[in-house]
Amino acid sequence: MTQIHQKTPVQDKQIAIIGAGPGGLTLARLLQMQGAKVKVFERDINQFARVQGATLNLNEGSGLSALRAAGLMEAFEHAYRPGAEKMLFVDAQAAVIIDELGAESNDRPEIDRGPLRNLLLAALAEDTVVWDARFSSLQRTDESVEISFENGDQFTADLLIAADGANSKIRPYITPLAPEYSGVTVLEGNVSDVANTIPELYELLDGGKVCVLDDEKTLFIVLKGDGSVAFYTGHKADQQWSTQCGIDFSDRAQVLAWFQQEFKGWSNIWAELFRHASLPFVPRPQFCAPLDQSWPSLPNLTMLGDAAHVMPPYAGEGVNMAMQDALVLATQLLNPDMSDMQTAIAAYEIEMRSRNAETAAETMQFTRVFHSYEAVPFFREFFTGNQDVLLQNDSFRKAA
């Protein structure tokens, strides 16, 4: 491993990262490659805790650039899923609207969340990650950060980076600005061995994804490498819907009854997902960080990924932004031209906020169009090459 030769802002500093998601692990790898002292603390009980969630597309210029800088493209070539980027758009009756998108292009290759975590973990020095370490609080002075965990453990760091995802417990130590509700709530589920449990759906998926668009609602179904599917509905609801609707999300009959009512008239093939999903279903109200958020940079505490700028999943950019944050932050922290950590953090945060504001604005437009009656004509135009359709058409602009 290369050692640091010129003095950088993090030379001889103990760095702590909270969260072993794609953002935190990419940062740990990039820092460690240059000899920095890094520990990652993760609440999952161990490396083998089941990693849920849909397949992730990694994009050129962001997620893939970070992996390339981390020297992990070869590992990625072994772990990604060629063909998984194929997306079929259908209506509520499973009639095809747009077919085989992305099948020919390879600039947004897909990888399952578990294999992505594994390849990042394999690249770290042994004992970098401390498992079963759920962050609970911190005490900070300008010299150090005392971190406390729910199991009673403590750790002292010179620099702490929050990579603890959408409901970050560390973000409030940096800014009081909270993410805002997008108006859409997702209900997520998983079905194993879909080839045998729902063969008709397996055929429709054809190795890729299905997006159902109708009635101002969405249903995304994603085939994973282990033969299971991850799926998530999207519908407009009050922010408190998941806690106030009275549905017990571990009760299949209640959730199925809700789906059949809320998605009335939709083909029975979609209800099959609810009949076979593992329990519980997970409701996720979708939030977006304020587009104009800003805060004064601290000398030894910052954040990246969903902790810094959560956004709904409808543009497929969240993981890419998290990994690009890691690349930009590592570059600044390892830059000998930066006089100290606060200067490096400030340079990172300015770039990170402006890049993510742009991506989040676009993501919110997609979120609104996906859940509008304009969705089908919009995506027909969008995917036949008119990528500026959002800006050009009055009714789309209204939906956005």
Ligand SMILES: Cc1cc2nc3c(=O)[nH]c(=O)nc-3n(C[C@H](O)[C@H](O)[C@H](O)COP(=O)(O)OP(=O)(O)OC[C@H]3O[C@@H](n4cnc5c(N)ncnc54)[C@H](O)[C@@H]3O)c2cc1C
């Ligand atoms: C349904 C759905 C589909 C999505 N699809 C896509 C897609 O196709 N493409 C895309 O780019 N993005 C997608 N996203 C978004 C993407 O998953 C996130 O943007 C991305 O995972 C953010 O990475 P992260 O490292 O910042 O956070 P996370 O991946 O959320 O990782 C945070 C880590 O911190 C740990 N943690 C949390 N709290 C604590 C604590 N208190 N103490 C210790 N550890 C803690 C967690 O266990 C986790 O390991 C999707 C999101 C959802 C909900």
